[in-house]
Amino acid sequence: MALTGLLWCVGALLAISAAAIPAARLRSASLLVYGATLLVCASALGLAIASLLAGGMQPDSLTLPVGLPWLGAHFRLDALAAFFLVVVNLGAASASVYGIGYGRHEEAPGRVLPFFPAFLAGMNLVVLADDAFTFLFTWEFMSLTSWALVMAHHRRAGNAAAGYLYLIMASFGTLALLLAFGLLAGPAGGYAFQAIRAAPPVAGVAAGVLVLTLIGAGSKAGLVPLHVWLPLAHPAAPSHVSALMSGVMTKVAVYGVVRIVFDLLGVPTWWAGALVALLGGVTAVMGVLHALMEHDLKRLLAYHTVENIGIIFIGLGLALAFGANGMRAAAALALTAALFHVFNHSVFKSLLFFGSGAVLTATGERDMEQLGGLIHRMPRTAFAFLVGSAAISALPPFNGFVSEWLTFQAILVSPALPQWLLKFLVPAIGALLALSAALAAACFVKAFGVTFLGRPRSEAARNAREVDRWSLATMFILAALCLVAGILPGYFIDALAPVTHSLAGSRMPPQGALDWLTIVPVAQSRSSYNGLLLFLLIAFAAGLGAEAIHRWASGALRRSAAWDCGFPDASPATQYTAGSFSQPIRRVFGSVVFRAREEVRIPPPGDLQPAHMHVRLRDVLWDVFYAPLTGVVGYVADRFNKVQFLSIRAYLTLVFGALVALLMVLAVWQ
Amino acid sequence: MAVALDLLVQIAQMVLVLALAPLFAGYVRKVKAHLLRRQGPPLVQPYREVLRLLRKDVVLADSASWVFRVSPYLVFATTWVAAALVPTFATGLVFSYAADVIAIVALLGSARFMLALAGLDVGTSFGGIGSSREMLIASLAEPAMLMVVFTLSLLAGSTQLSSIAAFMQASDVGLRFSLALALIGLIMVAIAENARIPIDNPATHLELTMVHEAMILEYSGRHLALIEAAAFLKLLLYVSVIACVFFPWGIATSGQGLVAYVAAVGVYLLKLAAGGFLLAAFETAIAKMRVFRVPDFLGAALMLGFLATLLLFVTMAG
Amino acid sequence: MSDAGSVFVGAVLLIPAASAALLAALPDDRVTARLNALASFLTFVAASVLFFERPPPGHYLIVDDLNVVFIVLSTFVGFTTSMFSGSYIAHELETGRLTPLYLRFYHAMYQILMFGMNLALLSNNIGLMWVAIELATLTTVLMVGIYRTPAALEAAWKYFLLGSVGIALALFGTILVYLAAHSVVGEGLDAMAWNVLVRRAPEFDPALLNLAFLFLLLGYGTKVGLVPLHAWLPDAHAEGPTPISAVLSGLLLNVALFAVLRFKSVLSANPGAFAPGPLMVSLGLLSVIFASFMLYRRHDIKRMFGYSSIEHMGIITFAFGMGGPLANFAGLLHMTLHSLTKSAIFFCVGHIAQAKGTQHMPDIRGLTVSHPVLGWGLVLGVAAIAGLPPMGLFMTEFLIVTTTFARHPLLAIALGLGLLTGFGALLLRLNGLAFGDPHGSGAPARASFVPVYAHFGLVLAAGVWLPPALTEWFQHVASLLR
């Protein structure tokens, strides 16, 4: 029932995108299109939430006579799909609201409006698809439409290259998934997921499928070392699309992994868990380190997407490891952590990208070194961005902390695992997780501090103006959601129960009923967390302190120039910049990870010319994996290209050679 | 009834830590001074400082925003709450289940986050130095802390401080090598987190050597007072954590009589005295290290924690 | 029924022949262009009737399940191309690249080409088919050389020589087949008739069949443009008038491949003969990989898409070589959709080259800005030809790769990587052509967009929803091909 409704929503989205092609010329086009998508996505969101909260619902499936002729397009709505539909449509709806305001500043609406609804439709369809063909079809459709959106600002330098790399990597991923499904379906071509579930593959095949899936879906999710396209492509799109790509599309990729590995592959093997978790840990740390080195606000956020994807994959890997050893409850815990982080990340990453979009519209700048002091000009945006930063830095009482805390709890269960490799590996992964969380905090102190705090570093920043109501409304809604999910996590965890039940065969103990809405992953005596109580206590303590001080102590306040150890009116250039903020961390990690080279030229005393410092960073992964590849292709292309310039006689020789060769083969064969 | 008592204990605890924190700081200073053959300030000096600052009015930089003004309250509140959740003299606090040790560390992280932002807010170079170095140290300290936690939870099967304390108190844990490693690791983390020598020098105002002090350079008046108080609380918190995890003797469990509680408070004070003395001795014995030696220091802590975990695997397997 | 059918068969052949004579006689270009389109349309109508009305197979002509698909397709594309060529040629006259005299020649040749291809498709006699294909080749040679630039002449000459050699090889193969047949079937026409050959194939001498197929594959494969016999194809596409490039890629290659398929079905009907699969698979794979690397260094837009045609012929040959119901189905569908897509792309390219006054890609930039309809048409075309959804080629490539992977994983991986490489090259060029700041003349293109978007519409429809009737049809044919 809900499924048909959702499919109608998708159809509506496609209709909107078709209608947007002619409508793009209208002045109110963005209002119309985004308003329409908002309505559709909101209703889809409602349907998804309803069917998720319905609890252990029976999967609801449906076949349309389109797609692969003798197969038809299978669609299925189960708990997992419902959850991811919630994520998708929440992001979509918020992006639509934001777009109503943001779209006014779009210079080429004709290149955005038609593709935006199609992109949303694609993401919805991927989650609903229930056979290999439909899945890949919609998956690639999603890539294509998002590519078109990335190319919307094709005139800006580097965007075309970003789009190129993106679509190539996406197709590569699709190819990998294609092969994976080829393995799953077998020569008879049993593409329906139902058929695949009925006959899960043998161990060897399953291993192949797992690896191919990690390559295919991982490249879309941004798993290291397949992440290179992500920090280029996501920022290139208009900001609300960036938010969708980073906050939602990567989650659809995660959905792909969960669907294939947890649902279709049957019983996992423990080493699969080790592999996935290790990949996740590495991805998390690499992502956040890259982010720290980045001065482009949107690119920084994109790298943080890589980091958070890593955290999610840690959870998934643990779930696999526990599941392989029949530790159902632990598997459920890990899976819940991962899925909850999926939701949380989609919320605060969208929020942050919206914030960066607001900064972009207000100043036209993405380079943090040109910003600063925006909190005075755009306080509301600053507040929302601050909440988002705190949430993504995993600080209580916001939602980011809860999911990472759950992941830690899952890690702390790992000693019960029988395999020694896992025993030793998982603590290390835990350390990586802690490291990435702490570095993320550092990174967002940098991001928020340099962008919004301090004094403006450029004219654009000095004359920034607060953005429109629509954008602000979106950001505040999401910020509120960050807090709510942070202080009332119990309800969200309970909502995830049917999902984990269907995938891990168990669920976390029900949380909603516990007094004061504490969350208790395993047992009260073991560990517990209560965001609500902490929030109240902090509020109470802060209020008490403020009250007491202003009543009994001084409340007076004088404004004056900054003290700064007595240096007189230093220019804004003396502030700490993003580069200088991350310099200590660069010193510590950079030399290994980035082959960082610093060239400092300080003029001798008395010489008045400015000192220069130049930092060169190199992406080792690119040098290792990608540069050789391009080299090889170029080399082969050059070699082959000589054939274009032969003489006719030479071409005849080719024909003759082919003939004689085949004749010889025949002679031998007979 | 029991709940009411526990609530009482909880409140007592909150008041106690708030009251004791400056005293402890003053005590450490005093000991250090004595060790250096100096007279040193009186024990109550920290109280005086805080009160004086409270009375003074705030001089706020022109470029400061609301972040700068809100942070002190949040920092103070967060740290105070965190400190209130650590069993000092009694386990079974009403709110103890609100946060396990990981959450407590994260709470301190929130406080640090706000403070680092405040450091960047005014837009001076010193604030920047402080924030960036503070975040570096924190980002290295947290993994180490987690490894220690991992060891403890592996042993006690819990990350709940009260449960760990109860476990350590009750069962015959005995003297385990990995526990010793974990203790050292935790101490190193605590030193780093509290900006003590050799990581940072709480007493100095020589700009380039300071981290924490540089961050709060622009603060004055009541804001500064709150931040100082928060710092005292944090120091006390770490010492209490070490005390209740590794030396849980004499901690009262819930439901015991008033006498037991009083006795427990006494024991707690003794522990603090010992801890403070050791800290002071350590600080006088050692010299401050360059900022870029800090990673090695904390890396060592991380290694210790990891080693502790692995060794524990071995001993438990055997 | 049947005689009605033969009437329509006659129409399919006679309309082009008659109109060719007529067009050669008429002077005025406006009329001739329209007449050309009209004749093609009538041919298409007559052909589509053959779906329902068929004559019984005669000695020379036959309409069976296999070729009726091709005949309808080729007449349809012939019709749309003639529409396109109308607007294209008008522009050529203005710029004076063609004189009215050459124009009459051009239109007459166009119809003769149609006649040749229809005859080749309809013929029930391997000799007759050979003659028809040679006729088609000769006409295209003359059309390729029509601009008489040194490049055009060279392309034509190269095409001519290689094509003739191919023709010769094919003839030898044909003779061998006859020899294999006539000792079983008896002398005379029966020994050259398809329906007879397929029926009696099991009794033929396998050794002769093997040798014959080898020559036929090479001979007609030259026309298909399989590597290493492909050399004529890119230049012929690049230097001739664009409508001819469209017809070449869209139809002539198909016709040649159709011939190969006919003989394959004969060969695979004979148990003693060797399996033609591996040979076709390896040639196809070679073509795919080679062509996709060749795409990288191209600077001439039409030549680039010529190479992409080689790549896709490779895919189709690969699919038929793999065999099996799924792969054959995919091959047939891919053949159909490719000719629709590629011809549509050439329509776009033709207009683009006219609007920009060059085929040299580095001089063409930012089309989506300067010529939105053409630019987006090109983007759509490249997306389609690269097998991106929602266009239909995604389905066929999906089927080919998945079915292959289940049977021979390495082959599938090689094929997939080849496709990816080719896509990389095309997309690289597309970035330059369609996006970025426009550069070069922004003169509006007086183009007929109907054929372009009609084709794309069909391809899109096929990608989303294939009519069940059509599907069963294809499946039936696929099963015939084994």
Added chain:
Amino acid sequence: MDRLALDVAHLFAGGLVLVSFMLLYQDRMTGLVNNFALHALVVSLAVAWQAHIQHAPHLYITAAIALGVKAIVIPLALHRIIVQLGIHRTIETVVGIGQTMLAGIGLVALSIIVMLPITAKAGTLAQQDLAFALSVLLLGLLMMISRRNAVSQVIGFMSIENGLILAATGAKGMPLVVEISVAFSILIALIVIGVFLFRIRERFDTVDIHALHEYRGEQP
């Protein structure tokens, strides 16, 4: 009688192969053309003989075409072309005549090996004659690729075609032979006209890549 008939047929076929070798051997342009005339003559004789023994009068047409067009008209035309275009009298070969001959021997051997497994069921024209036809075809190709100028390539192609005619007429009762041979003669006529019209000497047959760039429209 029948035996004799086949032997004569074989004699002609073998003779054709021999003449193909002579074509390969030639390095003077005029000699090449004359040799080709001989080649065509032998073919026409062979076809005529087949017409005789198969009692297939229509094959005489083919023989006549072969004789008229290829033994007389085209050689004369080629002589004129050579004179008018001033083509060098010597033919520049890619590899030495000797190696070419050796390769030719190898090709003949190959064609015989390929033909071996074909059973006598193939009918009157048994293994040898198909082998001969195939050899002529391969030798013609070899000639096309081992000579640098257009005329000798054309001649090579025409010798291929002679081989095909031989095979076609040898295939007893094959329909459409006349039509096919006519079509082929048209093809050849066009080729010769093409050579004449487009003034093709060695122009497109240079190995100098830079000269080809402009023709292939691939200047970067």
